[in-house]
Amino acid sequence: MTRLLVRGGTILPMTARQDIFTGDLYIENGEIRGIYPGAAPAELVGEANETVDARNKLVLPGLVNAHTHAAMTLFRSYADDLPLMRWLEEAIWPAEAGLTGDDVYWGTMLAIAEMLKAGVTTFADMYFFMDRVAAAVADSGIRGHLSRGLVGLGPNAEQALAENEALFREWHNGADGRVRVWLGPHAPYTCPPDYLKRVMALADRLGTGLHIHLAETRTEVEDIQKQYGKSPTLLLDSIDLFERPVLAAHCVHLSPEEQAILARKRVGIAHNPESNMKLASGVAPVESLRRQQAVIGLGTDGAASNNNLDLIEEMRQAAFLQKVHLGDPTVMPAYSVLEMATVGGARALGWAEAIGTLEAGKRADLILLNLAQPHLAPRHDLVAHLVYAARGSDVDTVVVDGRVLVRSGKLVGLDEERIMAEAQKRAIRLTNTVELAD
Amino acid sequence: MTRLLVRGGTILPMTARQDIFTGDLYIENGEIRGIYPGAAPAELVGEANETVDARNKLVLPGLVNAHTHAAMTLFRSYADDLPLMRWLEEAIWPAEAGLTGDDVYWGTMLAIAEMLKAGVTTFADMYFFMDRVAAAVADSGIRGHLSRGLVGLGPNAEQALAENEALFREWHNGADGRVRVWLGPHAPYTCPPDYLKRVMALADRLGTGLHIHLAETRTEVEDIQKQYGKSPTLLLDSIDLFERPVLAAHCVHLSPEEQAILARKRVGIAHNPESNMKLASGVAPVESLRRQQAVIGLGTDGAASNNNLDLIEEMRQAAFLQKVHLGDPTVMPAYSVLEMATVGGARALGWAEAIGTLEAGKRADLILLNLAQPHLAPRHDLVAHLVYAARGSDVDTVVVDGRVLVRSGKLVGLDEERIMAEAQKRAIRLTNTVELAD
Numbered sequence: 001m002t003r004l005l006v007r008g009g010t011i012l013p014m015t016a017r018q019d020i021f022t023g024d025l026y027i028e029n030g031e032i033r034g035i036y037p038g039a040a041p042a043e044l045v046g047e048a049n050e051t052v053d054a055r056n057k058l059v060l061p062g063l064v065n066a067h068t069h070a071a072m073t074l075f076r077s078y079a080d081d082l083p084l085m086r087w088l089e090e091a092i093w094p095a096e097a098g099l100t101g102d103d104v105y106w107g108t109m110l111a112i113a114e115m116l117k118a119g120v121t122t123f124a125d126m127y128f129f130m131d132r133v134a135a136a137v138a139d140s141g142i143r144g145h146l147s148r149g150l151v152g153l154g155p156n157a158e159q160a161l162a163e164n165e166a167l168f169r170e171w172h173n174g175a176d177g178r179v180r181v182w183l184g185p186h187a188p189y190t191c192p193p194d195y196l197k198r199v200m201a202l203a204d205r206l207g208t209g210l211h212i213h214l215a216e217t218r219t220e221v222e223d224i225q226k227q228y229g230k231s232p233t234l235l236l237d238s239i240d241l242f243e244r245p246v247l248a249a250h251c252v253h254l255s256p257e258e259q260a261i262l263a264r265k266r267v268g269i270a271h272n273p274e275s276n277m278k279l280a281s282g283v284a285p286v287e288s289l290r291r292q293q294a295v296i297g298l299g300t301d302g303a304a305s306n307n308n309l310d311l312i313e314e315m316r317q318a319a320f321l322q323k324v325h326l327g328d329p330t331v332m333p334a335y336s337v338l339e340m341a342t343v344g345g346a347r348a349l350g351w352a353e354a355i356g357t358l359e360a361g362k363r364a365d366l367i368l369l370n371l372a373q374p375h376l377a378p379r380h381d382l383v384a385h386l387v388y389a390a391r392g393s394d395v396d397t398v399v400v401d402g403r404v405l406v407r408s409g410k411l412v413g414l415d416e417e418r419i420m421a422e423a424q425k426r427a428i429r430l431t432n433t434v435e436l437a438d
Numbered sequence: 439m440t441r442l443l444v445r446g447g448t449i450l451p452m453t454a455r456q457d458i459f460t461g462d463l464y465i466e467n468g469e470i471r472g473i474y475p476g477a478a479p480a481e482l483v484g485e486a487n488e489t490v491d492a493r494n495k496l497v498l499p500g501l502v503n504a505h506t507h508a509a510m511t512l513f514r515s516y517a518d519d520l521p522l523m524r525w526l527e528e529a530i531w532p533a534e535a536g537l538t539g540d541d542v543y544w545g546t547m548l549a550i551a552e553m554l555k556a557g558v559t560t561f562a563d564m565y566f567f568m569d570r571v572a573a574a575v576a577d578s579g580i581r582g583h584l585s586r587g588l589v590g591l592g593p594n595a596e597q598a599l600a601e602n603e604a605l606f607r608e609w610h611n612g613a614d615g616r617v618r619v620w621l622g623p624h625a626p627y628t629c630p631p632d633y634l635k636r637v638m639a640l641a642d643r644l645g646t647g648l649h650i651h652l653a654e655t656r657t658e659v660e661d662i663q664k665q666y667g668k669s670p671t672l673l674l675d676s677i678d679l680f681e682r683p684v685l686a687a688h689c690v691h692l693s694p695e696e697q698a699i700l701a702r703k704r705v706g707i708a709h710n711p712e713s714n715m716k717l718a719s720g721v722a723p724v725e726s727l728r729r730q731q732a733v734i735g736l737g738t739d740g741a742a743s744n745n746n747l748d749l750i751e752e753m754r755q756a757a758f759l760q761k762v763h764l765g766d767p768t769v770m771p772a773y774s775v776l777e778m779a780t781v782g783g784a785r786a787l788g789w790a791e792a793i794g795t796l797e798a799g800k801r802a803d804l805i806l807l808n809l810a811q812p813h814l815a816p817r818h819d820l821v822a823h824l825v826y827a828a829r830g831s832d833v834d835t836v837v838v839d840g841r842v843l844v845r846s847g848k849l850v851g852l853d854e855e856r857i858m859a860e861a862q863k864r865a866i867r868l869t870n871t872v873e874l875a876d
Binding site: 274306309316330374385393426 | 766
């Protein structure tokens, strides 16, 4: 039995704004058994067979990346600064057409390596070859919330749905419970209502939820309005899609009425500020949603539209973008953004009973940040430090399900060199580009 | 004589968009003597008495932080998410009132430690006790463009001007040419036209330039308009302030006419997107200014309104903020932002004859980024990687004036522990807060 003691850290359990204290954390078999302000009882200290020195470190729940397409790391910086449709039609889609299951495995491993090193312990992924994504989650030790992207138009609609069901049957609660599987209807504009209803029926039969893109661009809203006489959000509401667990990515273009619906129906909203900025999709009304107690997580989206998977940077963007957009420096205060990146994301993924805060009885997903650095000195408000000054590279230690996956900033048990080499080789093949010399 | 050879890097000299190649750089006595695509001639290799291995590294000009208040690191994360005037009146100004020269020295040293580690080799600073800032520049090896902040209202107006002149006489071209001194009239709303005219006369007499805040907030524009019947920019233009070298920080609120004036008069514009976002000042029209070939650099502003001094992050913000604000993903492409952070900043500071690009005859200010990391893999477009995916912590080596100041990500010759301890002690005293336990 693994008994892990995390000693002497500054603990930020994300249970309430005022909760921050120096203390110990005791973990048994991947579960947090106790949190001790000051120090753990001497008998527990004696029983631990692994100890993490957390002095000079900030200890908090692992970050939850609430929306990404992990394997798109293969297309990081492949095509930037282009109009959206040229980017998709001339760069991304042709490159994706050549993807194999192995490519997706290695692209996902690259994403996992990057995310773990930057403190992400759970990610919600929507892509294809998702059995290979599940294998990457199993192999790496991270936690994954996986959905097969479903496009209801075209010849693969049935096949994709069958794959998502097979993924559920093979992987849901797999990898010691680190994998959960939802269904992934891509978006209202790629999944007509009839198809969505079949996806919903399957979700209900399996007892699972839906991960979907929603109201990302103005064009989407206008097209759906033209086609169905209502907005994407009202269209989904009209077919009762929100009556089950839903993770809705982006939610940029929402009327006040639509915001109220998402808040009331407890739809999990994955806010992706950097992607929305880089692709010029718009500014999501997250401050307004937050004031309505909506369920909000934070996502990076895929690396091609970000171009990294650093959720700490994403927190900063979420706060700064709302402040400048609303012309008010008091909106989206630091702690509220940190909630989105942890417990908010856990709720949005339907996983908050197990992760998102540091509390006895929850799974031991936690990260330690190294505070002894010039850009985090002096120490006034550590929450403001984390959201406004820290970087993914400040993460020193990462524990997922009680296992130490990053120690002193280095991956434990993953071959980073090989992952980067595999990704490089495949990226070159897929995009047909010439490699720059080192 | 120091002869430094930088071998086998991917060199991005920032001379033109297409210029990127593998090669060597040869430096003698702090000056770039030659850049060699492929490899340097064998006789030069033999003459070098220090070699930097740049394989797997991106070599580019050191970054220029075009506007900051370095010693404000002491107030990093001290008071956030407040309305602007409460932040200034209740937090920042009372804390600043207690500052001593020693505090400014150590706060500046903390900023320098942070900036060097993140690839900043030159910074433009406006604050007080500037002789101590100059001493920090001299002691640390960084390059500094220093101005005593001048407030023309109140009892210290004359004293401050005398201090700025003394600073010029003692330090201009000091520290082996690494210090330049300009005059620092704080802003149109703190320096009435009569005072500005006296500052201008002194600048002309000394043969130096002016560093000023301009059009940062809407309130400033409205107040000046009310008081003088014209906007801050037109007010400064009406007294011919722009007829000499000027570094104007922020420039957020500008009419098309004002933009054209700044572009035509070659005013150096220091764009500070993160500060403008965090304080909700607004979105500067930098894409428009860029299209008018204005001289634009990139700044972090002080750490209290940022909250770090990471210019790589600032590049990303500059690009993303314009894209989402203008609703166009093609504006502010990666290379244009990188220009602002290097050669644009050098021009804005009036220092482009010596720094800002890698060219034979210029001073050897350069940085190496470590490319062998998951978040920078695979390698498609390295400029996009740098602007959209990299972090300050990716900086591996920093050379200023031919001296290696950072090696393998660690400061050479600065006592980081002591700097952080001094800053911590002083921050606690100045803000009267209770220290959090580690």
